[in-house]
Amino acid sequence: MEFDIDFIAHTNRIADYNPYVKVIGSILLVLSALFINNNYYSIFIIIVSSLLLLALARVSLKDYVKFLTIPFAFTFLTCIFMLFFFPSGAYIWNSGFFGIGITTESLRVSLLTFFRVFACFSALGFMSLTTPITDVMSVLRTFYVPQIFCEIAVLMYNAIFIFLDNITVMRNAQKTRLGYLGGYIDSMKSFGSMFSNLFLISLEKSETLQRTLDSRCYTGELPVYKPDRSKDTYPELVS
Amino acid sequence: MVSLLGKNGAGKSTLFLHFNGIYEPTEGQVLIDSEPVDYSKKGLMKIRQKVGIVFQNPDDQLFAPTVEEDVAFGPLNLGKSQEETQEIVTNALKRVDMSGYERKAPHHLSGGQKKRVAIAGILAMNPEVMVLDEPTSGLDPRGASEILQLLYELNNEGITIIISTHDVDLVPVYSNKVFVISKGNILTSGSTKEVFSDIGLIRKANLRLPRIAHLAEILEKHDGVDFNGDYPLTIGEARQKFNNIL
Numbered sequence: 001m002e003f004d005i006d007f008i009a010h011t012n013r014i015a016d017y018n019p020y021v022k023v024i025g026s027i028l029l030v031l032s033a034l035f036i037n038n039n040y041y042s043i044f045i046i047i048v049s050s051l052l053l054l055a056l057a058r059v060s061l062k063d064y065v066k067f068l069t070i071p072f073a074f075t076f077l078t079c080i081f082m083l084f085f086f087p088s089g090a091y092i093w094n095s096g097f098f099g100i101g102i103t104t105e106s107l108r109v110s111l112l113t114f115f116r117v118f119a120c121f122s123a124l125g126f127m128s129l130t131t132p133i134t135d136v137m138s139v140l141r142t143f144y145v146p147q148i149f150c151e152i153a154v155l156m157y158n159a160i161f162i163f164l165d166n167i168t169v170m171r172n173a174q175k176t177r178l179g180y181l182g183g184y185i186d187s188m189k190s191f192g193s194m195f196s197n198l199f200l201i202s203l204e205k206s207e208t209l210q211r212t213l214d215s216r217c218y219t220g221e222l223p224v225y226k227p228d229r230s231k232d233t234y235p236e237l238v239s
Numbered sequence: 240m241v242s243l244l245g246k247n248g249a250g251k252s253t254l255f256l257h258f259n260g261i262y263e264p265t266e267g268q269v270l271i272d273s274e275p276v277d278y279s280k281k282g283l284m285k286i287r288q289k290v291g292i293v294f295q296n297p298d299d300q301l302f303a304p305t306v307e308e309d310v311a312f313g314p315l316n317l318g319k320s321q322e323e324t325q326e327i328v329t330n331a332l333k334r335v336d337m338s339g340y341e342r343k344a345p346h347h348l349s350g351g352q353k354k355r356v357a358i359a360g361i362l363a364m365n366p367e368v369m370v371l372d373e374p375t376s377g378l379d380p381r382g383a384s385e386i387l388q389l390l391y392e393l394n395n396e397g398i399t400i401i402i403s404t405h406d407v408d409l410v411p412v413y414s415n416k417v418f419v420i421s422k423g424n425i426l427t428s429g430s431t432k433e434v435f436s437d438i439g440l441i442r443k444a445n446l447r448l449p450r451i452a453h454l455a456e457i458l459e460k461h462d463g464v465d466f467n468g469d470y471p472l473t474i475g476e477a478r479q480k481f482n483n484i485l
Contacts, residue, residue, distance in 0.1 A: 223315035
């Protein structure tokens with residue numbers, strides 16, 4: 001895999017640091033960005049969480065940029081859309097075509113949304129890149145988040161990595177037989193058949209998972225394991 | 240240690256899923272310690288503690304985000320306390336030589352390491368019988384023989400080990416009893432010596448002789464070295480026989 005969130009979450013400098021501080025801290029950052037709703041404050045949050053990630057957790061800039069690419073593309077497109085298609089107030093630029101254009105209000109709203117969303121992403125990024133999923137879940141559980149939610153989240157999280165591996169394997173299998181090469185329609189066909197196959201595989205996987213869980217006396221509830229890591233008998237961990 | 244040999248699709252995996260009540264037979268019955276399996280919830284709990292299955296693909300089995308949580312899954316389901324479970328997990332991981340990997344994510348481990356963790360997850364339930372579906376598939380030769388060595392040791396410590404495999408070179412080294420199955424039927428069973436003496440049947444089941452036995456067969460047929468049809472199955476046996484002949 002090119003980029004592995006989970007690996008970074010386990011290996012960064014502050015992976016073992018108190019998860020409550022990290023999870024609550026980043027949730028507070030997210031909430032404050034949502035409530036305060038001010039461009040300067042949002043930019044401040046982006047800078048703070050990026051600095052924490054890069055300087056304190058020592059996540060490499062490359063990984064961080066990769067992590068932000070997808071949410072960036074998503075937010076950017078949304079805001080472009082908002083910028084042009086929701087005109088209200090005085091025009092700064094008018095295409096003269098169905099009223100499409102940039103207005104003072106649409107500029108203000110789209111910038112505001114962009115920074116707000118991005119502030120939330122970087123704050124959440126701080127959490128997901130520094131805190132292993134188990135720690136996040138144990139924090140959520142102490143706040144009475146329903147167990148079923150945590151269980152589904154853990155199983156899905158685990159399934160994502162298996163999916164990604166499967167996708168890589170299937171894509172390579174298609175590429176060796178000249179998939180994705182014959183132009184747009186062909187690419188779409190390759191992608192579609194891969195995706196439907198992925199769906200079948202995931203159905204099968206869920207059945208297998210049920211069997212493997214059952215054979216270890218699964219009761220319908222995933223038990224929580226809380227080892228006492230301060231014990232002398234707790235083994236020294238390999239790095 | 241009991242080995243189950245059979246070609247792909249012979250019914251090995253299906254049979255294994257009957258061993259701890261994942262599948263329920265439509266005909267006949269499954270006996271465990273000469274008692275028919277009780278398919279009630281309580282009965283299944285007991286059976287699944289007694290008979291542990293290590294699945295062929297460790298990715299199917301390791302579902303938890305960290306190694307220690309995965310190993311703890313069984314004992315916690317059996318109602319062990321956190322302290323007891325911690326001790327069990329520590330010992331199980333030590334037993335399979337994976338101590339120190341407690342907080343690693345399973346998908347960061349190598350194939351052989353995943354297999355060890357999967358075995359630890361079953362050991363943690365303290366089973367009487369451990370069933371392993373192709374424990375050496377997908378492993379490098381060294382990883383494969385290390386896993387079999389581990390199983391051999393566990394066997395000596397009193398756990399019955401049942402494996403399915405295609406690795407006919409390793410079977411004679413470790414197995415006490417061998418079954419050959421095909422299309423859901425047992426073709427033959429017995430000691431490795433007995434089973435591998437019926438060469439025709441072995442080949443009919445899409446299997447082959449161990450390499451060393453095959454060499455002996457060729458030496459006898461083409462070079463006049465006389466083994467009396469009793470071919471050595473392991474390197475050790477071969478060494479002895481060659482020494483006798485020389």
